[in-house]
Each structure stands twice: as C-alpha cells, then as structure tokens.
Amino acid sequence: MKATIVVYSAPITSRAPFHALEFARAWLAAGHQIERVFFYADAVLTGAASAAPPRDEFDAHQQWELLACKHDLDLVVCIAAALRRGVINNDEAKRFQRPAYNLGNAYRLGGLGELVEATLMSDRTVSFGRHI
Amino acid sequence: MQLIIQRQPPYSGQNAYESLDLALAYTVMDVECALLFIDDGVWQLLRSQAPATQKSLIKNFAALPLYGIEKLYVERESLLTRGITTSDIIDNVEVIDSEACRELIASTRGVFAL
Numbered sequence: 001m002k003a004t005i006v007v008y009s010a011p012i013t014s015r016a017p018f019h020a021l022e023f024a025r026a027w028l029a030a031g032h033q034i035e036r037v038f039f040y041a042d043a044v045l046t047g048a049a050s051a052a053p054p055r056d057e058f059d060a061h062q063q064w065e066l067l068a069c070k071h072d073l074d075l076v077v078c079i080a081a082a083l084r085r086g087v088i089n090n091d092e093a094k095r096f097q098r099p100a101y102n103l104g105n106a107y108r109l110g111g112l113g114e115l116v117e118a119t120l121m122s123d124r125t126v127s128f129g130r131h132i
Numbered sequence: 133m134q135l136i137i138q139r140q141p142p143y144s145g146q147n148a149y150e151s152l153d154l155a156l157a158y159t160v161m162d163v164e165c166a167l168l169f170i171d172d173g174v175w176q177l178l179r180s181q182a183p184a185t186q187k188s189l190i191k192n193f194a195a196l197p198l199y200g201i202e203k204l205y206v207e208r209e210s211l212l213t214r215g216i217t218t219s220d221i222i223d224n225v226e227v228i229d230s231e232a233c234r235e236l237i238a239s240t241r242g243v244f245a246l
Contacts, residue, residue: 040150041146041147080153081150112153116161117161119134119242120163127245
C-alpha cells in the first residue's frame with residue numbers, strides 16, 4: 001500500500017516529526033511504500049540542517065535524512081511555509097539576498113500542489129501534528 | 133472530498149491562513165474541499181472582526197466560493213460553550229452538532245487538522 005505522510009508541527013516544540021518517523025519506519029517494515037513526506041506549517045523546521053540538538057536528544061532532521069537515504073524517500077518542505085520561517089535553500093537565499101541557506105541535502109522545497117498530487121496517488125494519507 | 137478542520141483561534145499565528153491555503157490547493161486541482169470549525173476555531177467565524185495588522189480572515193472567507201469552496205461547517209457545541217450565537221458569525225456556515233461532525237469526518241476521504 002502507498003502512503004503520503006504529512007507533518008504539521010515543529011521538532012523540539014512538538015513530537016510530531018518523531019511520531020511520523022516511527023510510523024514511516026513501521027510502514028516500510030511492513031512492506032508498504034511511501035509516496036512522499038510533506039512537511040507543512042511549523043514542521044518545515046525539520047528541514048533545517050542548521051539545528052544542532054545535544055547528542056543524546058532526538059535529531060529529527062538527521063533521522064529523517066537517514067531514513068530518506070536508506071529508502072530513497074521524497075522529503076518535500078512547503079516552500080511558502082519554509083520561507084516565512086527561515087528555512088531556505090541556496091536558490092532562494094540568492095533570490096531573496098539572504099546571507100546563508102540551511103535546507104538539508106535530503107530535503108527539497110516544493111509547493112502545496114505536490115502534497116495534493118501525492119495524496120491523490122496514495123491509498124492512505126497519514127498526518128502528524130500537535131493533536132495527532 | 134477533503135476536510136480541513138480549523139480548531140485554532142484567529143490571529144494567533146499562521147494556522148488559519150495555512151489551513152485555508154491547503155484547502156485552496158485542493159480545489160485548484162479540482163478536488164472538492166470543505167471546512168469544519170470546532171473548538172477555538174469557531175472564533176475565526178465572528179462577523180465583527182477587524183484585525184489591526186494581520187490579513188483579515190473575513191475577506192478570505194468571502195472569497196472562498198470563487199475558489200469552489202462552498203461547504204463551511206461549524207460545530208454547535210463549540211459555539212454554545214463559548215457563548216457565540218449564529219447571529220454573531222458570518223453567513224453561509226452550516227451549524228451541525230457533534231454527532232454530525234463525527235459522521236462528516238468518518239465519511240470524508242482525507243482529513244487535515246493543522
């Protein structure tokens with residue numbers, strides 16, 4: 001079965017990226033596929049490679065990156081939500097003349113249309129926010 | 133049909149706007165979408181809101197039919213517990229009880245609650 005995973009809430013201030021990751025691991029372990037993982041609203045902060053949590057704490061950015069590399073996952077960070085919150089790639093940093101970019105290599109910026117498209121191609125859409 | 137649930141108060145962050153953006157993204161791609169307001173989300177529907185600095189939600193709601201979003205629902209119990217009457221909220225919103233909300237959610241293919 002194919003699933004689209006949507007995450008709404010930020011790492012550190014919520015557990016949504018963690019719960020979504022645990023679900024993704026279990027889903028893949030059960031032999032299913034993931035069409036796309038879409039980070040929306042505050043969850044776009046998951047894409048920031050500039051976060052450096054203490055080593056003994058959960059690192060949402062890094063853990064999603066590892067899973068994405070292992071299973072060739074498409075990690076999409078909503079571009080409009082990301083720009084508002086300071087998550088930015090090299091192209092956007094140039095366009096808006098910002099001093100640095102921070103989007104991790106395993107992630108890419110994309111529009112809400114990519115979320116819509118993915119949900120239409122999936123058997124299930126599972127979302128993770130503050131309320132779960 | 134997709135259902136976007138609004139449960140956060142207006143003007144407390146990006147939540148209301150980003151929920152609307154999500155609804156519009158579906159209708160732009162010809163997928164039917166409805167909005168359901170529950171809990172503190174019902175405050176978004178107040179007729180008499182005049183935000184000083186943020187974008188007015190009222191204008192956004194007024195434009196929804198142009199984008200093909202015609203179904204707005206609000207939970208009766210959420211209004212009652214907050215002392216909000218139907219004359220306090222904008223037109224063209226259907227008031228439904230919590231049982232009907234449950235049925236609506238259960239009968240909808242995709243449910244999003246930011």
